Amino acid sequence: MQKKITLKLLPSEAADDEFIKENIAALLSINKNFINGFIILKKSYDARSKQVLVNLQLSVYINEPFYERQPVLIRFKDVTHSGNSVLIIGAGPAGLFAALKLIEYGIKPVIIERGKDVRARRRDLAALNKDGIINPESNYCFGEGGAGTYSDGKLYTRSSKRGNVERILNLFVQFGANESILYEAHPHIGTNKLPAIITAMRNQILYCGGEILFERKVIDFNINSNKINSVVTADGNKFNADAVILATGHSARDIFLLLNKKKIMIEQKPFALGVRVEHPQALIDSIQYHCNTRNDFLPPASYSLVQQINDNGVFSFCMCPGGIIAPASTNADELVVNGWSPSKRNNPFANSGIVVEIKSGDLLNYNDYDKKKSHISDTLLGMHFQQSVERKACKAGGRNFAAPAQRMTDFVSNKISSSLPACSYVPGVNSSDLKDVLPGFVHTSLQKAFTAFGKKMKGYYTNEAIVVATESRTSSPVKIPRDAVTMQHPQLENLYPCGEGAGYAGGIVSAAMDGERVASVIIEKYK
Numbered sequence: 001m002q003k004k005i006t007l008k009l010l011p012s013e014a015a016d017d018e019f020i021k022e023n024i025a026a027l028l029s030i031n032k033n034f035i036n037g038f039i040i041l042k043k044s045y046d047a048r049s050k051q052v053l054v055n056l057q058l059s060v061y062i063n064e065p066f067y068e069r070q071p072v073l074i075r076f077k078d079v080t081h082s083g084n085s086v087l088i089i090g091a092g093p094a095g096l097f098a099a100l101k102l103i104e105y106g107i108k109p110v111i112i113e114r115g116k117d118v119r120a121r122r123r124d125l126a127a128l129n130k131d132g133i134i135n136p137e138s139n140y141c142f143g144e145g146g147a148g149t150y151s152d153g154k155l156y157t158r159s160s161k162r163g164n165v166e167r168i169l170n171l172f173v174q175f176g177a178n179e180s181i182l183y184e185a186h187p188h189i190g191t192n193k194l195p196a197i198i199t200a201m202r203n204q205i206l207y208c209g210g211e212i213l214f215e216r217k218v219i220d221f222n223i224n225s226n227k228i229n230s231v232v233t234a235d236g237n238k239f240n241a242d243a244v245i246l247a248t249g250h251s252a253r254d255i256f257l258l259l260n261k262k263k264i265m266i267e268q269k270p271f272a273l274g275v276r277v278e279h280p281q282a283l284i285d286s287i288q289y290h291c292n293t294r295n296d297f298l299p300p301a302s303y304s305l306v307q308q309i310n311d312n313g314v315f316s317f318c319m320c321p322g323g324i325i326a327p328a329s330t331n332a333d334e335l336v337v338n339g340w341s342p343s344k345r346n347n348p349f350a351n352s353g354i355v356v357e358i359k360s361g362d363l364l365n366y367n368d369y370d371k372k373k374s375h376i377s378d379t380l381l382g383m384h385f386q387q388s389v390e391r392k393a394c395k396a397g398g399r400n401f402a403a404p405a406q407r408m409t410d411f412v413s414n415k416i417s418s419s420l421p422a423c424s425y426v427p428g429v430n431s432s433d434l435k436d437v438l439p440g441f442v443h444t445s446l447q448k449a450f451t452a453f454g455k456k457m458k459g460y461y462t463n464e465a466i467v468v469a470t471e472s473r474t475s476s477p478v479k480i481p482r483d484a485v486t487m488q489h490p491q492l493e494n495l496y497p498c499g500e501g502a503g504y505a506g507g508i509v510s511a512a513m514d515g516e517r518v519a520s521v522i523i524e525k526y527k
Contacts, residue, residue, distance in 0.1 A: 092146020
């Protein structure tokens with residue numbers, strides 16, 4: 001028979017299969033030899049007390065043959081001669097998973113991606129990091145796999161109500177991810193491993209008869225009778241469309257401008273903006289694990305922090321243990337930073353976005369940053385606000401995407417740092433007064449939050465930490481509306497806004513689920 005049980009063990013004990021079997025036998029009052037094997041269903045770490053424990057949920061095989069975990073395999077059809085096709089704009093997780101879902105049901109996807117494939121994209125990232133040269137169409141945000149490919153590969157989400165998280169994780173395993181993502185409480189693939197997985201997905205789509213066209217930037221829609229008849233790319237090509245899935249990501253500002261210009265309805269939505277904070281990983285380990293040195297049985301420690309300051313939430317975002325801060329800009333005159341970790345999370349620093357909630361009311365007093373404000377649509381006010389902060393950060397940083405920075409306690413004390421600690425950000429950091437970069441209410445909220453976080457995590461508030469500006473691409477500042485049932489735009493019956501850029505997701509898994517959700521509606525329509 002199979003029996004589900006829960007164990008609480010020390011990290012060293014949880015790494016020993018024989019010790020686990022002994023504990024199972026003791027818990028069930030059976031002979032250890034009756035246990036033929038077990039599968040980990042869920043694994044998490046509990047560091048609330050001074051002694052860190054590992055929580056294991058297990059499925060135990062007792063007196064019956066043991067079988068290793070068998071991830072569910074999705075079968076894909078040959079769509080070469082499919083009578084139906086769907087145009088997908090964007091090859092991020094929303095676009096890729098929408099394409100795979102369509103192929104599963106015999107519908108041909110045609111993906112148009114402004115950036116390059118993952119291999120060619122890597123060269124552009126190297127030029128950005130080392131030489132300060134940016135390709136506006138191929139960078140950390142644009143290209144095959146989307147922003148998530150080279151931004152850590154975290155796979156945990158709170159959006160389980162929107163789709164089947166387990167199915168998404170199984171698909172990642174099917175395309176090469178380690179099966180540990182199926183049971184880890186905070187699954188993570190790593191930036192070093194994601195490109196191969198994305199490549200495997202691309203090869204599957206092409207093998208089945210789907211199409212993926214790289215370096216094709218969409219610049220216009222031809223619209224007739226409330227439908228998109230064709231999509232126009234920068235090279236002059238037109239692509240006819242029965243259905244269009246718009247999955248362009250949170251940084252595709254040109255798409256927001258295009259929709260606004262063509263009077264296609266968009267909406268302003270809340271987003272968040274702030275900084276990226278980096279500590280020595282050893283310091284975060286000592287705080288979280290209550291020890292001087294983390295042992296090999298514990299992963300690099302992470303944290304999650306939130307504080308309400310006046311009417312705005314301040315919270316940690318995209319925390320990267322053993323990670324690196326990276327330039328996530330999409331234009332030469334804008335500076336954006338993000339973070340990522342390799343699969344082993346073995347770098348000496350821990351970084352996290354610390355961002356302030358930005359609501360529509362917060363923008364009313366900050367619409368004087370642009371002399372042409374009279375020409376700014378209210379729906380795009382958040383986007384322009386975001387962009388103005390990024391430009392100030394770029395100017396304050398100096399050149400070649402060097403970032404303006406302060407030590408944490410100097411930041412709170414309004415003091416320019418006389419020196420800066422070691423930092424993982426390759427283009428480099430320059431000591432600056434971030435009060436000149438960040439909007440006043442954002443700067444003040446962060447100051448108060450850092451001191452509050454220091455009380456929650458003793459040792460967090462320290463001048464060993466560096467504050468780097470600016471973390472501004474946490475989510476889209478624009479929402480592209482759609483009907484809750486048909487998933488279609490209210491004005492265009494064959495346009496399906498999707499993923500982070502449309503305002504319906506926040507991360508790899510939720511974007512992938514939203515892609516599948518939209519694809520499922522199209523599948524039903526074609527049936």
